[in-house]
Amino acid sequence: MRIDTFRADKGRHALDEVRAVLGDEAVVLRTRKVGREVRVQATTTDELEAFQRRLRPAPLVGPRFGRPFRIIALVGPTGSGKTTTLAKLALGEQAFGGRNVGVISLDTYRIGAVEQIQTYADLADFPLEVLSDVVEVPGALKRLKGCDTVIVDTPGRGPRESEDEMAWRRILKLLRPEEVHLVLPAGLRPDVAAGLRQFYAPLAPSHLLMTKLDEVPYEEGVAELADLVGLPTRWVSDGQDVPGDLHEAGTRLLRSLSHDRGPWLPARAHAS
Numbered sequence: 563m564r565i566d567t568f569r570a571d572k573g574r575h576a577l578d579e580v581r582a583v584l585g586d587e588a589v590v591l592r593t594r595k596v597g598r599e600v601r602v603q604a605t606t607t608d609e610l611e612a613f614q615r616r617l618r619p620a621p622l623v624g625p626r627f628g629r630p631f632r633i634i635a636l637v638g639p640t641g642s643g644k645t646t647t648l649a650k651l652a653l654g655e656q657a658f659g660g661r662n663v664g665v666i667s668l669d670t671y672r673i674g675a676v677e678q679i680q681t682y683a684d685l686a687d688f689p690l691e692v693l694s695d696v697v698e699v700p701g702a703l704k705r706l707k708g709c710d711t712v713i714v715d716t717p718g719r720g721p722r723e724s725e726d727e728m729a730w731r732r733i734l735k736l737l738r739p740e741e742v743h744l745v746l747p748a749g750l751r752p753d754v755a756a757g758l759r760q761f762y763a764p765l766a767p768s769h770l771l772m773t774k775l776d777e778v779p780y781e782e783g784v785a786e787l788a789d790l791v792g793l794p795t796r797w798v799s800d801g802q803d804v805p806g807d808l809h810e811a812g813t814r815l816l817r818s819l820s821h822d823r824g825p826w827l828p829a830r831a832h833a834s
């Protein structure tokens with residue numbers, strides 16, 4: 563999305579400039595005073611509409627591969643929030659909460675990973691299958707046949723992932739998920755996000771799921787990052803509360819484009 567920045571000594575001069583360059587279609591996003599200068603960021607209604615179209619997800623599909631449930635997988639770098647988001651998706655009314663959800667975990671690498679997901683499974687009473695080999699797939703799918711949606715958690719691994727650690731990728735391919743959400747923290751540097759998009763391309767991510775919006779001052783740059791990754795996005799996460807801190811992405815990203823500028827403190831600091 564094209565966002566232009568206009569600078570002037572007074573607000574109205576900056577706005578005159580906005581109108582002169584972008585015309586009647588201009589949409590002012592953010593206005594900021596920096597020293598003696600007023601900075602206005604603006605775009606056009608056409609740009610905004612195109613942005614919304616690019617990020618809007620198609621309606622959630624039903625099962626597609628001759629099985630009784632749809633599979634939604636979460637992939638992404640270490641600590642991006644995959645397991646926490648999975649719990650929110652499984653428990654939250656804004657996602658699949660209260661319906662028949664099952665969980666498959668492919669994270670048998672990190673110490674404590676199984677215990678982490680087992681805790682949520684016990685709390686929420688959803689069936690959990692932990693898989694480390696492709697031969698375990700048919701049995702697990704059979705045991706989950708009463709579910710409507712199965713969510714798959716995967717290990718966070720970096721570019722130095724070894725051949726042995728790649729086993730989970732083969733299992734994921736075999737599962738043929740209807741949706742693969744690339745889970746990325748919203749505060750990533752754009753070049754790092756672009757690199758990760760490329761790194762995860764072999765897993766064919768269909769959606770972006772941004773986490774940790776609460777850690778980004780004024781949520782500035784969050785919508786631009788989503789635009790850069792260029793995948794439809796259904797949910798965003800903005801905190802550690804399960805399942806509360808999960809939201810529908812469209813309106814939230816649009817709102818983040820024109821976030822108010824008060825003094826910024828991390829959400830936890832506000833609460834205390």
Ligand SMILES: Nc1nc2c(ncn2[C@@H]2O[C@H](COP(=O)(O)OP(=O)(O)OP(=O)(O)O)[C@@H](O)[C@H]2O)c(=O)[nH]1
Pocket residue numbers: 638639640641642643644645646647669672675716717718719773774775776777799800801802807
């Ligand atoms: N502030 C904030 N913290 C979050 C959010 N989502 C997750 N976290 C925290 O981030 C940390 C890592 O979350 P996990 O869900 O374990 O991340 P993961 O991607 O499963 O990590 P690995 O399995 O090690 O790759 C935890 O402390 C979570 O509570 C969020 O939206 N905002």
Ligand SMILES: [Mg+2]
Pocket residue numbers: 644645646669675715716717718
């Ligand atoms: Mg995890």
